[in-house]
């Protein structure tokens with residue numbers, strides 16, 4: 001469905017991405033693990049069309065979108081800080097993408113937004129303004145609004161990075177559930193090893209601008225640079241203390 005081939009990007013002579021290539025299949029999530037400053041956001045922005053690659057190609061549903069404007073790409077980019085419309089209620093935010101589609105009646109817009117709020121567990125928050133919500137609730141609205149836009153691809157840039165540990169864990173479980181239900185295809189970037197393992201069907205490590213792919217957790221464990229074996233050793237040692 002998505003083929004990224006030899007994407008490179010420099011910022012003033014510093015090579016942030018070096019010949020990045022990978023394929024992503026329908027209904028799958030690729031987790032990309034990488035340290036801060038490793039180029040994760042740059043990669044997502046290039047795929048979303050918000051930044052331009054120096055070289056390389058992006059093919060999406062057999063169409064070369066390498067130079068296509070972002071609004072034509074059917075891709076939604078979600079950032080860790082939910083960019084909700086502050087002047088609208090939760091209902092207004094959820095209804096927004098549906099209203100852009102003039103073929104959907106007002107009643108249907110309302111019904112779909114309410115169904116989504118129910119699914120997100122925020123049906124009782126519909127009439128609140130977004131400034132009155134907790135971080136986790138805001139991120140739920142953000143997901144709901146993105147899903148109602150029916151994107152072909154979701155790009156998730158540390159979406160739970162600003163949440164406390166417990167809410168983050170709840171959101172990870174919640175995301176796994178909606179990813180299956182809505183058959184989401186996504187790229188999930190994070191600097192958190194556990195989150196990368198939980199969210200992905202496949203895994204990538206972005207290090208010094210190069211992406212290395214792993215098709216299973218055991219492959220990641222075998223490669224010491226991922227840090228997975230170290231993490232496992234740490235917990236084992238703790239257990240035997």
Ligand SMILES: Nc1ncnc2c1ncn2[C@@H]1O[C@H](COP(=O)(O)OP(=O)(O)OP(=O)(O)O)[C@@H](O)[C@H]1O
Pocket residue numbers: 011012016034035036037038039040041042043191
């Ligand atoms: N517009 C820009 N102009 C110049 N340099 C940039 C620009 N955007 C990013 N960079 C640099 O490119 C490198 C990669 O940044 P990027 O935001 O992609 O990393 P990241 O892996 O997403 O980091 P983080 O996890 O901290 O968000 C960094 O060194 C950053 O300073």
